[in-house]
Amino acid sequence: STNDWLTTGNWKLADGREFSSDELRAGGAVCLIGQTVQRELFGSTSAVGAQLRVKAMSCEVIGTLQSKGQGAFGNDQDDVVLMPIKTLQRRIVGHTRVNTLLVSMSDGADATRITATITQLLRERRKLAESDEDNFNVLDTKQLAETLSGTTKIMTMLLGAVAAVSLLVGGIGIMNIMLVSVTERTREIGLRLAIGALEREVLLQFLIEAVVLAALGGLIGIVLATGASLGLSALMNVPYQFNLSVNVLSFVFSAAIGVLFGYFPARRAARLNPIDALRHE
Incomplete structure (x- = not known):
């Protein structure tokens, strides 16, 4: 050139x-x-x-x-x-x-008009009649970028849907574990309420347990994902950059899942009748 x-x-x-x-x-x-x-x-x-x-x-x-x-x-x-x-x-x-x-093209230029002008110029230089088809291609990289951006958005939405289903399944699992825990510790909960524990204290106890359980799972997931990314990076010879903000956000989101799905079991534990809970076998 x-x-x-x-x-x-x-x-x-x-x-x-x-x-x-x-x-x-x-x-x-x-x-x-x-x-x-x-x-x-x-x-x-x-x-x-x-x-x-x-x-x-x-x-x-x-x-x-x-x-x-x-x-x-x-x-x-x-x-x-x-x-x-x-x-x-x-x-x-x-x-x-x-x-x-x-x-x-300069910033702000009309890409459609410029593409049409280039197409007309090439047709004239190649002496093509009006009925002849173009024997060349005019590729607008802006359109290509928009197409790639649209494809990326669709892939992001699909991955987000998969992640949402995974979070839902994980949240339901946490809720079931906490419900089992409440059932097994009914007498303990009744004893705490009988000696003066407040409902909000029992609620807070089980919420903390759910959050710890979810956050621990999120932390393990971050460690495994980072290790797998480093391994694939070395295997595929591509660079890997650890993004602290993204990982912190995922950890906080895991803890939020614990609050969301742990609230119902915690509320159930807090609203137990002390007498009925002490009689539970």
């Missing part, structure tokens, strides 16, 4: 320089490389000034690009070698065909 590719793609140089006008016009044997190429071929040493072999041609590395990371399709945007388009056409591919044109 040309230096306009850097502007259009919002690329910045990490080291070195751009192509000179002479190199662009004459097709000089020079290139710019991404951070992945820099790391894999040159390691920690500077690649500027080194020779890089592309097929049968050797080109001089005149600069390195700043990292951009993973693209929308999961591709490595830093795995790139950029050279003047005339160099590619004359020394490597042997023809002047161009496969891709990259166009950038």
Whole structure:
């Protein structure tokens, strides 16, 4: 391509320089490389000034690009070698065909109007009649981003539904355990009430037990999830970042589930008649 590719793609140089006008016009044997190429071929040493072999041609590395990371399709945007388009056409591919044109828009521009204008221009350049179908594709990355965002929202909703069902099942399990506990400790509850314990104290006791039970389960879940994430991160060679706020929120939510589903058993225990509770076998 040309230096306009850097502007259009919002690329910045990490080291070195751009192509000179002479190199662009004459097709000089020079290139710019991404951070992945820099790391894999040159390691920690500077690649500027080194020779890089592309097929049968050797080109001089005149600069390195700043990292951009993973693209929308999961591709490595830093795995790139950029050279003047005339160099590619004359020394490597042997023809002047161009496969891709990259166009950038200013903020607030009408993407629909620009796409229509580009489509009309390409049809004119390719001499297509009104009845002919387009023999090219115009891809709007904004529409692609919106599509990916919609897909992500749907996946988030599905995962949220699965998590909600899991929380509901876990909450019902906590409630059943607490109901069994109340039944088994009926005489103990009756004795506490008989010697002067207040209903709110008995209620608070069983609520604390439910919260501790739920919070402990949440803590175990966080530890297991973190361990599994670290293991998968090492296995799949992808980075893992521990988010403290998300984990704290999940722990608090687990405790809230204990309050929500532990309230009914606790209220049942608090409202027991001391006489009937002491007679319970």
